Amino acid sequence: xxxMTRMVRLCKADVHGVMDQLEDKGLLLKQYLREMETSxxxxxxxxxxxxxxxxxxxxxxxxxxxxxxKLERDLTLALQKEKDDIARMLIRRRRALxxxxxxxxxxxxxxxxxxxxxxxxxxxQRLQYETLNAKAxxxxxxxAERLFDTASDRGAGAVYSTEPVDEEIELELxxxxxxxxxxxxx
Numbered sequence: 001x002x003x004m005t006r007m008v009r010l011c012k013a014d015v016h017g018v019m020d021q022l023e024d025k026g027l028l029l030k031q032y033l034r035e036m037e038t039s040x041x042x043x044x045x046x047x048x049x050x051x052x053x054x055x056x057x058x059x060x061x062x063x064x065x066x067x068x069x070k071l072e073r074d075l076t077l078a079l080q081k082e083k084d085d086i087a088r089m090l091i092r093r094r095r096a097l098x099x100x101x102x103x104x105x106x107x108x109x110x111x112x113x114x115x116x117x118x119x120x121x122x123x124x125q126r127l128q129y130e131t132l133n134a135k136a137x138x139x140x141x142x143x144a145e146r147l148f149d150t151a152s153d154r155g156a157g158a159v160y161s162t163e164p165v166d167e168e169i170e171l172e173l174x175x176x177x178x179x180x181x182x183x184x185x186x
Contacts, residue, residue, distance in 0.1 A: 054111050064101045
C-alpha cells in the first residue's frame with residue numbers, strides 16, 4: 001500500500017509541476033490586476049450610488065422642512081381663529097413629518113458612515129493596486145530584459161557579426177557585375 005500511495009503522490013506532483021510550467025506568470029499577474037481594477041470600479045460605483053442616495057434623502061428632508069414650515073403657519077392661523085379640530089389635524093401631520101425627517105436623518109447618518117468607510121477602504125485598495133501595478137510593470141520589464149539578454153547571448157555572433165559571410169559577398173559581387181553589364185551603376 002505504501003508504494004501505491006507514493007506513486008499517486010508522485011503523479012500528483014508531476015501534474016502540478018506541468019501546470020506550473022503551462023501557466024504564464026505574466027498573464028496571470030495581468031489578469032489579477034484586471035480583476036482588482038474591476039473590483040475597484042464596483043466599489044467606486046457603490047460610493048457614487050451612496051452619494052446619490054444621500055442627496056435624494058437630503059432633498060426629501062428639505063421638502064419635509066418646507067412642508068413643516070407651511071403647516072406651522074397654518075397651525076398658527078388655525079389657533080388664532082380658534083379652529084381646534086384643524087389645529088389637531090395640522091399637529092398630527094407636522095409630527096408625522098418630524099418623525100419621517102428623523103428617520104431620514106438616521107438613514108443619512110448610516111449611509112454617510114458607510115460611504116466614509118467604503119471611501120477609506122477604496123483609497124487603501126487603490127493605493128495597493130497602484131503599488132502592485134508598478135511592481136508588475138517592473139517585473140515584466142525585468143523578465144523581458146532577461147529574455148532579450150538571453151536571446152542576444154545565444155545569437156550574438158550571428159546577429160552582430162562584423163565579418164560578412166562569404167555568400168553575402170558573392171551575392172553582392174554578382175549583383176554589381178550584372179548591373180555593370182546592363183550599363184547601370186551598381
